[in-house]
Amino acid sequence: MPTRVRHPKLWIAIGVVAFTIAAAFWITSQFVQPAPPKKVTIAASSKDTPYYRLAEDYQRYFKANGITLEIRETTASFENLKLLNDARSGVDIGILQGGIASNKDAPDLRSMGRVSYEPLWVFYRGSEPVTRLSQLKGKRILVGPTGGGTHHLAMKLLAASGVTAETATLIPMHLPLYIEAFETGKADAGFLVLAPDANTVQRLFQMPGLQLMSFAQADGYSQRFPFLSRLDLKQGVVNFGDNVPAEDTALVATKTALVVRDSLHPAITSLLAEAVLAVHARPEFDPTGEAKLFRRVGDFPITADPEFALADDARRVYKSGPSFLQRYLPFWLATLLERTAILLVPAVGLLIPAMRITPSIYPWLVRRRILHWYRELRRVEASLGDTATPEQLSQKLRDLDRIDEGIRATPIPQNFSDQFYQLRAHIDVVRRRVAVIRPLAR
Template sequence: MASFKENIQESFLGLSEAVQETWADFAQFLREAWPLLLGLLFILMGIWWYADPPPPRHVSLATGSAGGSYEALGKKYVQFFAKKGVTLELVSTNGAQENLDRLIDRHDPVQAAFVQAGVAHPKTIKGIQTLGAISYDPIWFFYRGPEVKQSDFEVVNGRSKFFAQKTISVGVEGSGTHAQAMRILNVSGLDRDLKFVYLPGKQAVKAVQAGEIDGAFIVDEFEAPNVQALLNDPNIHLVTFKRAAAFAKLIPYMHILDVPEGSFSLQRNYPSTDTTMLATTTNLLIDDRMHPAIQFLFLEAAREINGKGSFFAKRGDFPSFQDSLLPESPVAVHYEKNKYPLLATYFPFWLAELINRLVFIFLPFCAIAYPLLQSLPSFRTRRMYSKISRLYGILKTYEQDLLMNFSPERREEYLKKLDLLEYETLKLKVSQRLSGE
């Protein structure tokens, strides 16, 4: 009876021989079927290239008016994309409505845009998807003059004690500021009790500081120059939304921001009490035909740039996918659950994308092509039998020649022919199953 050690050795020897035979058979298969495999690979590569073309190296992003905060944000995205080898072109526009119009236009080169939530009407928008919200946009309502009591802002039957017949800037028509201001005024019932002017941000700041108008809506981040200019002006005050919770109920995309006493200025103790503000969000909208790899790049840029903490947002709050009014991109849904593909952590963007795309062609190729070719009816058997039959045919010819025309003087010639046939036979490689033939 063999010892345990001998049994182990025999098992490993058998396994090693089986692996060697399988590998030899596979190598022989490649030598025989490589033209067919190569043809199949070219077909699959063509399908792959057509169905999933490589990501573009140039992308256009609509921001907003030149010199605005969206343009400043866009420049940060440009730097991020440049590190990944992609050129991001910023396109200045007149505001959110133009951004939407350009995204909807299937012939416009703009593929992405910053648009405030609430500007788009989901039922009328087609061909646009969202990559989520990337920041808060507080709604600031500044007024000029002495600071008044909160009760003076209350609206009764569409009239306000303080703002009756006052002139208010509600932003340029088509801009995000105009959309948010009019929505709030409509819900409040104040849209018939005020005089409206439609000034861009910088002009509105100058006009309210100069006393040319009584108030101005500005929808922008806390750090924006226009917002800071009015917050630091002692003659300008901020309307706080006492009924912020009610606005948030009536306007689904609105958020409530808590502002502790003295947060804007400890020296002035401004605001003088804990207050609440309303805010919308900036959404990153895309043409739904955008390449998935570029979408991942935008999402990663949003995480790196907008995911940092700010005055109103905590670190990691953005990008956010909780309150989107437009259809979410499937890439954004995947990103929310899985974050960026693992390969991008270790390889440059283009190399990671190439590897990722190649995996999707080679894995199906290896999983399907090899078993398929092996299962082709008598493909390999016919080729091997053909080789063996050719040798037997040559041998049969020699045999007939010897029987019919044997000559002792040609003995050396016969031996040379047999040696050559033996050499060709030794070079012939067949599968283990047919080696006996």
């Protein structure tokens, strides 16, 4: 009787389960993102500009989480857009002026929301109030440098108001040169898209004879062009002592878009969304310690983007906050565990039923082997007959010995001992039948 024996069929069963789990791991791994990159690049603008300072704020947040955010200096929005559209540029994130592009022009870009206002300032000479752009017909108008964000917006709004190169003198010029153009009388009006604290804007406010246009049609422009918003500059807010502006002034403003390539790693997209929430949750102050205009805490990010689809990972973070693991663990550890969990879920899902099935697989394999020897025994018994020759009967006995030896060599666990002995007893029954037939053989 076999007692303690090794059971190769058990290892076969275990191997089948292990192979199934390994296959599940491999299939799942095809859908799991690789580890997030250690360095990503954001296209901003030149140093000491609002775009660059904003990128620096995000850079500090990334650094605190072990990721390098490299800032690439550019000439501003249109170059940023070009870099984002070029997969070989190495730029993953960019800051764009609202209104210069949309998913129609750049289908591979996704929005992280709008992160600041960029007011459009229209200064003009003269004592007669200008409240509609159509009043600028026949004037010499500074429209910003060709290819820049100011030029793009100025030309769009002027055209919508019936002001073209045929009805006015449109002068492309870099914004810092506006001061000289107004001082020397070379311009009657000028468009600027700049932050309120920009040096050029502040100097134009102080220039004698210049006035800031109040848009009587501000609501209409924001309705026609969804990337625009109406802003109200209250009386005296620029300079209370000199009462600048002298009355409440309606402005239109673009909303700065923070966009990413849709191929950006989801973990980096989520981290950027966290950076946006953190940066824009704190008040912003100018060098004098006063709160910046149009920078109220809680205003940004604006997730309703009229031009780019919001990134799914950004939407999740803005709605529910960081994932559970990223709230309590370092970024690299949280992402590692999240990726590992994706692999483990299907494995656990297979392992639980496999643990239930495995105990039944092994008995089935043992019974299958015993049934194999029973089939061999029946074949020998079925071939016995009264006409068998002595040589044939001798062969039958050798077949029975072979079956008996095969059974003895087969590892049979203790709980199958009864079937083991029953099979050997049945072999003896067939042997006795051969012994009865043998004297009758000729």
